[in-house]
Amino acid sequence: MTTQAEFDGERVEVAPGGEATAIFTVRNNTDIVEAYEFEVVGECADWTAVIPERLPVYPGEQGTVTLVLRPPQSSEVPAGEVPLAVRVVPVEQPDLVAVPETTVVIAPFHRFRGALTPQRRRAWRSGRFVVSVHDQGNTPIAVPLAATDPAEELAFSFDSERLALNPGDRTEVRLRVRAGGLIWFGKPASKPFHVTASGSTEEAEAEELDGELVQLPLLPRWLLALLGLLLALLLLWYALVLPELTSAAQEAARRQTEQMVADGELAPPQPPAEEPPPGEPGGGEPPPPANPAATGQQHSATIEVNTRPGGAGARSYAVPEGQDFYVTDLVLANYQGDEGLLTIEFDGRTITTIALETFRNQDYHWVTPIKVPSEAAIEATVRCARPGTPPYGPTEARCVQQLNVSGTVAPAPR
DSSP: OOEEEEESSSEEEEOTTSOEEEEEEEEEOSSSOEEEEEEEESTTGGGEEEESSEEEEOTTOEEEEEEEEOOOSSTTSOSEEEEEEEEEEESSOTTSOBOOEEEEEEOOOOOEEEEEESSEEEESSEEEEEEEEEEOSSSOEEEEEEEEOTTSOEEEEESOSEEEEOTTOEEEEEEEEEESSOOOBSSOEEEEEEEEEOOSSTTSOOEEEEEEEEEOOSBOHHHHHHHHHHHHHHHHIIIIIHHHHHHHHHHHHHHHHHHHHHTTSSOOOOOOOOOOOTTSTTOSSOOOOSOHHHHSEEEEEEEEEEEOTTOEEEEEEEOOTTEEEEEEEEEEEOTTOOEEEEEEEETTEEEEEEEGGGOSEEEEEEEEEEEEOTTOEEEEEEEEEEOOOOTTSSOOSSEEEEEEEEEEEEEOOO
16 A cells, blocks of 8 residues: 655746646555645745645545746746655555655746946046946856946946856956046036946846046136236236335435445445456466365275273374365264273364263264364374173173264365
């Protein structure tokens, strides 16, 4: 004794958003009156109804059951073949279950939606937009993108000009819109454009997305008016005010001079003396410049003093013969951090005496150069109390000081 159930056909075709029916027959091969209940299993269960929900059948008889298929028009119901099965459960003898099977063929449909964000962008020359496309169909689709403007004044650049989407996918593409040139001054200019997202099949309707680039002027109108006003004031100053001020100042100076001459405070102006021609007394070339340091050549010297602890040492530099050394800069280096006393002398004159532990680097600069005559000495004397510890190693055995003297040298006068 068994329960027998089978579908009338091998497959059922249905379109999303539409309706289709599938019929199967249930035969009671037992010797009692049996009632049968039905349970749809598989992916089609959510959108399949069974009519009737309970079917009584006499022994040796059979009955028919209708399945109503209503798949939603959604990307969650992909196109293609889907198995459909129904558990036929006898109420009196539930162990005699039958499971008839068939195949549901879901037809494809194409639908997508597009959006442009933002719809309006304000910029001097170029603006960036985002085109988003959502595949709401139940089959993969390719969506080409294109952009145009009625005035043909804009250039468009997509990150990708063709999108491939699976059902339910949402993709964003960046779009750059660029105007042909700058607007230097005036009013903002509105430049509308259209983005077209067309489907790869005739069933998918194209999406027209409207956008707008508002091109701003570099110089606003109020700034242009302000520049014009400033230019007019400047021309007025040079044309009217400045000549009057100059004339008044010259007249006041002339009157003051005449009054001082009349009061005897100022000698009358003398006519300019004629310059004697070359070769005559008083003629010839102009005298040499009074400051030889200004016309000399750059020169520098380095003195290093190496001294044992508790002792004193001196080193000197002699100015070249026939040259005067005009010193403007003196740089001292105590890179070991030694302790002691440093004395610097120019031609026997003490320039400075400084404790070594008070500096690591020290510099002196003079606006008026210090002259060291030809063959005179620049001398550094170090009294080493204790060698220091440099940053890169252990304590040194001797004190080491370096001096750099720079300035200009010029020929010594004869």
